[in-house]
Amino acid sequence: MSSLSSVDPQIAELVKAEERRQADTVKLIASENYVSKAVLEATGTVLTNKYSEGYPGKRYYEGQQVIDQIETIAIERAKSLFGVNHANVQPYSGSPANLAVYMAFLTPGDTVMGMGLPFGGHLTHGWSVSATGKWFNPVRYGVRKDTGRVDMDEVREIALRERPKLIFCGGTAIPRTIDFPAFAEIAREVGAVLAADIAHIAGLVAGGAHPSPVGHADVISTTTHKTLRGPRGAMLMATSDEHAAALNKAVFPGLQGGPHNHTTAAIAVALKEAATDDFRAYAHQVVANARALAEELAARGFDLVSGGTDNHLILMDLTPKGIGGKPAAQALDRAGLETNYNTVPFDTRKPFDPSGIRIGTAGVTSRGMGEDEMRQIGAWIDQVVTALAKGEDEAEHAITRVAGEVRELTSRFPAPGL
Numbered sequence: 001m002s003s004l005s006s007v008d009p010q011i012a013e014l015v016k017a018e019e020r021r022q023a024d025t026v027k028l029i030a031s032e033n034y035v036s037k038a039v040l041e042a043t044g045t046v047l048t049n050k051y052s053e054g055y056p057g058k059r060y061y062e063g064q065q066v067i068d069q070i071e072t073i074a075i076e077r078a079k080s081l082f083g084v085n086h087a088n089v090q091p092y093s094g095s096p097a098n099l100a101v102y103m104a105f106l107t108p109g110d111t112v113m114g115m116g117l118p119f120g121g122h123l124t125h126g127w128s129v130s131a132t133g134k135w136f137n138p139v140r141y142g143v144r145k146d147t148g149r150v151d152m153d154e155v156r157e158i159a160l161r162e163r164p165k166l167i168f169c170g171g172t173a174i175p176r177t178i179d180f181p182a183f184a185e186i187a188r189e190v191g192a193v194l195a196a197d198i199a200h201i202a203g204l205v206a207g208g209a210h211p212s213p214v215g216h217a218d219v220i221s222t223t224t225h226k227t228l229r230g231p232r233g234a235m236l237m238a239t240s241d242e243h244a245a246a247l248n249k250a251v252f253p254g255l256q257g258g259p260h261n262h263t264t265a266a267i268a269v270a271l272k273e274a275a276t277d278d279f280r281a282y283a284h285q286v287v288a289n290a291r292a293l294a295e296e297l298a299a300r301g302f303d304l305v306s307g308g309t310d311n312h313l314i315l316m317d318l319t320p321k322g323i324g325g326k327p328a329a330q331a332l333d334r335a336g337l338e339t340n341y342n343t344v345p346f347d348t349r350k351p352f353d354p355s356g357i358r359i360g361t362a363g364v365t366s367r368g369m370g371e372d373e374m375r376q377i378g379a380w381i382d383q384v385v386t387a388l389a390k391g392e393d394e395a396e397h398a399i400t401r402v403a404g405e406v407r408e409l410t411s412r413f414p415a416p417g418l
């Protein structure tokens with residue numbers, strides 16, 4: 001960072017401050033992780049200087065001798081890791097990747113079916129404020145009130161009634177296993193394309209800790225920066241070659257120009273790391289940690305959506321604790337426990353001040369923490385939330401004490417890449 005420090009000390013100091021903040025806090029944000037030093041190094045390379053519109057062997061700029069090799073390696077590693085025939089590693093992030101799925105299969109006004117945002121779906125699955133909800137005709141499924149889980153009979157009923165051309169499964173706040181074969185059967189029945197958005201669980205799928213959509217979904221969309229532990233980016237994959245040309249055309253020239261080659265290289269590195277036995281062990285530990293944390297929180301009287309978790313993610317409704325998700329998340333952040341406030345199914349509060357918080361174990365597991373640490377974290381969450389419900393003085397006292405204990409824990413578990 002010596003050049004950055006001399007050219008722009010203000011930004012250099014802020015980067016250092018963020019590094020310290022990341023080191024000193026317990027990252028429980030379900031969509032985040034810590035990348036390895038190798039992934040970080042790849043993102044900060046001269047590859048950022050190169051334009052390479054097109055695909056390996058078919059570019060619109062000269063000088064692709066090296067970039068073609070890098071992108072080909074990333075593609076081949078994605079194909080091998082996930083067991084697919086086609087991979088596109090160019091989408092700038094998860095939202096553009098999903099938009100490319102619409103571009104490949106739909107025309108504006110066509111019907112798309114996805115999980116509603118308050119139930120755990122993503123904005124890009126046809127939510128009203130997203131371009132996907134404005135330019136297409138969205139229909140939605142949710143979860144059952146009594147189980148907190150997707151009801152596949154209801155999904156089938158809606159699909160038969162609405163006849164969507166595209167169905168999204170997967171989402172952003174789903175604590176349970178996604179039933180890919182059941183979604184595929186429904187998609188086949190109504191003649192829809194099935195897109196599995198595995199952004200959250202890609203690392204678990206790669207590591208064998210969640211069933212794979214391969215062989216069921218027509219298209220698989222994923223970000224690379226969550227459980228997969230890569231740089232910020234995305235990939236689109238397909239089990240068969242049937243949709244390869246449509247997906248490639250939708251990404252470029254449909255939606256994007258030149259790919260971010262430094263990101264492509266870092267994706268390649270992350271995919272190499274994800275193919276190791278260490279990563280498989282990591283993926284299983286992420287799930288074991290989430291289960292341990294969920295059990296601790298449930299034992300302490302927290303109301304977990306669906307009663308627990310099958311993956312890396314826990315969604316809690318704080319209504320029985322007498323406090324909203326936002327003040328809870330803010331207090332936890334001050335105690336060094338980083339979460340995000342989140343709507344819960346059938347939430348009676350507004351999205352900017354919802355009833356729940358969302359927690360994930362991808363980051364803490366990357367730091368080497370295990371079930372014992374999860375139980376400790378569960379106890380801290382309880383202490384802060386319970387104190388907050390009692391009043392400001394109690395909360396200040398609890399936050400200060402827990403913050404000190406959190407710093408002691410984080411100093412024993414250095415984060416990768418920092």
Ligand SMILES: Cc1ncc(COP(=O)(O)O)c(C=O)c1O
Nearest residue numbers: 093094095122171172197199223
């Ligand atoms: C399921 C899902 N799909 C897509 C996205 C969009 O990814 P990005 O934020 O990279 O655009 C997210 C992000 O949280 C997500 O959770």
